[in-house]
Amino acid sequence: MTPALLTARGLTAATATLTIGAVYLGTVNPWLIIPPAYVAVLLAWCARCQYAAHRRVLVRHEQARRAALGLELLDGVPCCRLADHSGGRAHRADCQRPPDPSVELNSACCAEVFVSLGATHEAQCPTLTSRSSAA
Template identity: 45%
Template sequence: MTRHQLYARTLTTAALLLAAAGIYTGAATAWWMSVFGLYGAAFLAYCARLEYSFHRQQLLAHERARRAAVVQGAEPLIPCCSIWRHSDHAVHGPGCTRPPDTAPDPTAELYAACCAAWFVSRGDTHESTCPTRTTRSSAA
């Protein structure tokens, strides 16, 4: 249990108690007095939602770090290109000098593409500026 989850549970309990007090106050005395309790309950529920969100973000960060440690071993993540840094370490740029990972990469074909039109058309067409301009065999 993270501290955010503890705060979220505390805020949720306080919101429920304040909502119950607001409803009781509205039924027992004047209805306009319940507005303050219900407003406070809504605010505490909003704060609890934010804390639950922070809890999920912290768990996600820990899971990403664990997966990176398992996949990468003890090797630290060294930034190699700007696309890699901005894609949360998932995709390398076309001019990246880092060798492709040893694990099967679903974007390996994209890295090997000679032009964007070739990749989109599965090897049938090329752009006018493409230096290769060879079509893919239908057997592949």
Template identity: 65%
Template sequence: MTPALRTARYLTAAAGALTASAAYLGTVITWWAVLPCLYVAAVIAWCASCEYAVHRRTLTAHERARRAALLEELDTAGPCCRLYDLSGGYAHRDCARPPDGLAELYTACCAEAFVSRGARHDATCPTRTTRSNAA
């Protein structure tokens, strides 16, 4: 809850109380007493609507800042797939793919190990650590 929303709620309650008191004054005393109460109630209601607008603007600014920070965080990771590019970063946020499609190839010790997922290696491969295909 922003301070503007709290103020708007108080002003709305005050405008309602003034309207009720104007109705009471109109029935008990005279209709001339109604005019100042209704005028003040209208001014307070206008002030309340302005405070509600400030509240909405504050929430919108916070949401835009949050989205900008999220997009900045996602942009530092780089696009993971075509869906990420087409949606502007909104879809595929939790994609498990590496940002670079060839990243796994770059970390592989040889081409045969890349193709077989570490089960086989070339004769010229320096590591030759065989990995099970179960993993």
């Protein structure tokens, strides 16, 4: 159990208590429903955010476990918040997902550059600039 899950459960219990209190106060005076109902909605939103944080922690742990074991990473689950908002096109610096090799292959000027990591080029390569170890 993560701290976020513990907080979310507490907020959910407080939301239920305030909702019951709002219903009871509504029998006394309908205007008395507004304050506890407002706070209950606010706490329900906070609980939802905490449940989402709990799920993110679980996904991060699962992704790290899979990466450590050399297993395939989960595709349907975003690896970081930036990937979630960009549709998987961008990743944060601390993202656990390895970079997409097709992006590097498509940006390479020739196949030999991709294989040698920039050290050598093919004869027909337009750039013919090799990367030295001093650079």
